[in-house]
Amino acid sequence: MAAPNQFRLGLAVRLALRELRGGLSGFYIFLACVALGTAAIAGVNSVSQMMTGSIASEGRTILGGDIRFESENQPFSEAESSFIEDLGDVSTGANLRTMARTQDGSDQSLVELRAVDGAYPLYGSFQASPDMPLETIFEERDGVFGAATAQILLDRLGLSLGDEVLVGQARFELRAIIVTEPDSLSEGFGFAPRFLISRSSLDAAGLIRPGSLIEYSYRVRVDGGASAGQLANIRADLREQFPETGLEVRTSRNAAPALTRNIERFSQFLTLVGLTALIVGGVGIANSVRAWLDGKRGVIATLKCVGAPSRLVVAIYLIQVMLIAGFGVFLGLLLGLATPFFAAGALSGVIPVAVQASVYPASLIIAAGFGLMTAFAFAVLPLGRAGEVPATALFRQQSFEGGGLPRWPYLLAAGVTLVALCAAAIWFADDRGIASVFVAAVVVAFGVLRLVGFAVQAIARKVPAVRSTPLRLAIGNIHRPGALTPSVVLSLGLGLALLVTLALIDTNLRRELSGNLPDRAPNFFFVDIQSSEIDGFENILSEVAPEGKVIKVPMLRGRILELKGEPVNEDNVPAEARWVLRGDRGVTYTKNLPENSRLSAGEWWAPDHQGEPLVSFSSEEAGELGLSVGDTITVSVLGRSIVARIANLRDVEWESLSINFVMVFSPNTFAGAPHSWMATLQDPDATAAEEGEVLRAVTQAYPTITSVRVKDALELANRVVGQIGIAIRAAALVALIASVLVLAGALAAGNRSRIHDAVVLKTLGATRVTLIRAYVYEYGLLGLATAVFALAFGAVASWFVVSRIMTLPSSFMPDIAAATLVGALVVTVGIGLLGTWRVLGQKAAPVLREL
Incomplete structure (x- = not known):
């Protein structure tokens, strides 16, 4: 029995290859759909690998050492310093935000101050303009220290090199512009211009005070090199010698974890969008295969008449389809392979490391797998249906629409492949939870769109007869057997739904950052206010902003050591909650429930509570950490471990940007402990000039208090969101292009029956104008129905993302709705008329002879 099967397979291959000699006519949309989706997945993943690989290869330079130790707000102890200094060459530093003021006090700006020692940098090179050594930049001259800064600070304050600014209690001459700071990526995202000074001048500025928000760091070039094993041993030795240490440890193997995570997550999102485009293209694949097989009716009928079984017919055309799909995948891989080389130049200005483009086989293999699985899953159903139609029916019928569903083996093959496709999308994702939701949403959208298509046809059947002939023809075309309705609704619906979803998310986020949020948020945050300064600070605000609302809270810094008596373990909590466990967190105490x-x-505890320490925990973070009322947490504050019982959970309005804390303690917990204060000023009616007066008054009276203007931070965030939005809209455009290709394929698949319909109607007296009007009505009604679905689906999906994930207010945008409706109508009517124009010019005689 093996020989016949082998013979049949060989025969199928030979027949398939012979028939392909006729070219790829009818498969151009098929190729475009496969190539577009494959290219999107391959390109996005290749660029992601290029970026993360470049960061990893430059790990020592980015980190500034082989290993880095950080301490939030607490200087290193002598024992910790001694342990670190024994490892090799060391460079110390400190980072904080503070205010830089012009000499006459007329203007000021928030700066990201960084103090480094003489050993900086251990790896890489610092470049300044004009070019000079750091020793020359930093040296003290007649009581004035030197500094290097970003160009934007000079622009903001209207200064030039050689001018002086006041920082804290010290004077600094601006001697150079920072060109290259080799380890800037490891410093994280900054809201203000960089201001680089020497470690010794930081002490002279008087900015290090109890409660100050300072990050201390040690960077080490390990003696004898630093293998992964050595770095792991150093980390283990530190934990063994200092089990309760609050030091954060990073190695050159993970130099910029936040940036790497963001790249991976954004890459995952774009990959899922690319996969959506590929699946949308799958509908086009099915339409293309159906149209192609429709043109092969005579060949298939002849094969069956000479005794070819259905399995052989299916095998012949499946081999052809997969060979053509392989060619489409190859084209997509070429585009994906070239993408990193085109992107490297653009990204070199975004990531301050040497971005080296290369070929990334893993990304290409994944994209090829997705492309081939999609092609097979969507091609096997029309192939199976064609194989089951008897020869006599093939000679009589004009298409395969009457063939019904294929037998269960073909349904099973398509179903298993689609499940494998979804499982692979989730498996390869960085965040499988988000990937699962995304895949589920696409599956639901597919199902709902099929129902929408059936509903439109059912409504069209129930519509009473109308007098207008073109409209009557349009309604009949919508519900007749073999109608294009399901294909048009499905092909256009997914692309439009994705476009509307992303547009509404982007618009809501932009509106929140530029409009609603600034109106609700305070005008200023003030930090590093000492207890001796708080009364005078309030007096100043009452004078310069008498209508403003001032909220002040005491603030300490604490690190969570244990949860429910067990040492913290980030690996056992969701990724979105790990930030609570990393480093020191701001904590406060109060008698009353905080606002917002x-x-x-x-x-809530009694105002005069004097029992065991109690803590109120944010309910969302508590749920993610598995905490509930009655559990205990251990927090290290000022070097002292405090065990507190959770008395209650709070729902916190983080989006208000008011003062909020994950942990709020009962006042008796920190009785007598030294601390600083944090304050906000909210005055919605304040003008820019009045805000400037507040800033000047506070900075001149208390130069060590850091003042953060919230609108400046939101404007920066808005610019970042705008840049991300460009990539998101580009990704949505890819999906929409796929939808347009699929729509064109759907029209091409129905052209044969359209030709016969048009010829018969013209023979019976219908004019070209009548047929054009009928097609405009038909495509317009289908576009309208599709746009309504896209609006509904996009509104729900965007609400879920904005409201539930981002916890921001979400609203429906009528302008987006109108644009979607117009876009859907233009696309469907335009492409529909382009696709059927050839039909209207078809000569009647050749078609009538075939009837």
Whole structure:
């Protein structure tokens, strides 16, 4: 029995290859759909690998050492310093935000101050303009220290090199512009211009005070090199010698974890969008295969008449389809392979490391797998249906629409492949939870769109007869057997739904950052206010902003050591909650429930509580960490471990940008402990000039208090969101292009029956104008129905993302709705008329002879 099967397979291959000699006519949309989706997945993943690989290869330079130790707000102890200094060459530093003021006090700006020692940098090179050594930049001259800064600070304050600014209690001469700071990526995202000074001048500025928000760091070039094993041993030795240390440890193997995570997550999102485009293209693949097989009716009928079984017919055309799909995948891989080389130049200005483009086989293999699986899953159904139609029916019928569903083996093959495709998308994702939701949304959208198509046809059947002949023809075309309705709705619906979803998310986010959020948020945040300064600070605000609302809270810094008596372990909590466990967190104490929060569980403590330490925990973060009322947490504050019981949980309005804390303690917890204060000023009616006066008054009276203007931070965030939005809209455009290709394929698949319909109607007296009007009505009604679905689906999906994931207010945008409706109508009517124009000019005689 093996020989016949082998013979049949060989025969199928030979027949398939012979028939392909006729070219790829009818498969251009098929190729475009496969190539577009494959290229999107391959390109996005290749660029992601290029970026993360470049960061990894430059790990020592980015980190500034082989290993880096950080301490939030607490200087290193002598024992810790001694341990670190024994490892090799060391460079110390400190980072904080503070204010830089012009000499006459007329203007000021928030700066990201960084103090480094003489050993900086251990790896890489620092470049300044004009070019000079750091020793020359930093040296003290007649009581004035030197500094290097970003060009934007000079622009903001209207200064030039050689001018002086006041920082804290010290004077600094601006001697150079920072050109290259080799380890800037490891410093994280900055909201203000960089201001680089020497470690010794930081002490003279008087900015290090109790409660100051300072990050201390040690960078080490390990003696004898630093293998992965050595770095792991150093980390283990540190934990063994200092089990309760609050030091954060990073190695050159993970130099910029936040940036790497963001790249991977954004890459995942774009990959899923690319996969959506590929799946949308799958509908086009099915339409193309159906149209192609429709043109092969005579060949298939002849094969069956000479005794070819259905399996052989299916095998012949499946081999052809997969060979053509392989060619489409190859074209997509070429585009994906070239993408990193085109992107490297653009990214070199975004990531300050040497971006080296290369070929990334893993990304190409994944994209090829997705492309081939999609092609097979969507091609096997029309192939199976054609194989089951008897020869006599093939000679009589004009298409395969009457063939019904194929037998269960073909349905099973398509179903298993689609499940494998979804499973692979989730498996290869960085965040499988988000990937699962995304895949589920696409599956639901597919199902709903099929229902929408059936509903439109059912409504069209129930519509009473109308007098207008073109409209009557249009309605009949919508629900007749073999109608294009399901294909048009499905092909256009997914692309439009994705476009509307992303547009609404982008618009809501932009509106929140530029409009609603600034109106609700305070005008200023003030930090590093000492207890001796708080009364005078309030007096100043009452004078310069008498209508403003001032909120002040005490603030300390604490690191969570244990949860429910067990040492913290980031690996056991969701990724979105790990930030609570990393480094020191701001904590406070109060007698009363804070504003912008409400109790969700437990009870608030009495104002005069004097019992065991109690803590109120943010309910969302508590749920993610597995905490509930009655559990205990251990927090290290000022070097002292405090065990507190959770008395209640709070729902916190983080989006208000008011003062909020994950942990709020009962006042008796920190009785007598030294601390600083944080304050906000909210005055919605304040003008820019009045805000400038507040800033000047506070900075001149208390130069060591850091003042953050919220609108400046939101404007920066808005610019970042705008840049991300460009990439998101580009990704949505890829999906929309795929939808347009699929729509064109759907029209091409129905052209044969359209030709016969048009010829018969013209023979019976219908004019070209009548047929054009009928097609305009038909495509317009289908476009309208599709746009309504896209609006509904996009509104729900964007609401879920903005409201539930981003926890921001979400609203429906009528302008987006109108644009979608117009876009859907233009696309469907335009492409529909382009696709059927040839039909209207078809000569009647050749077609009538075939009937």
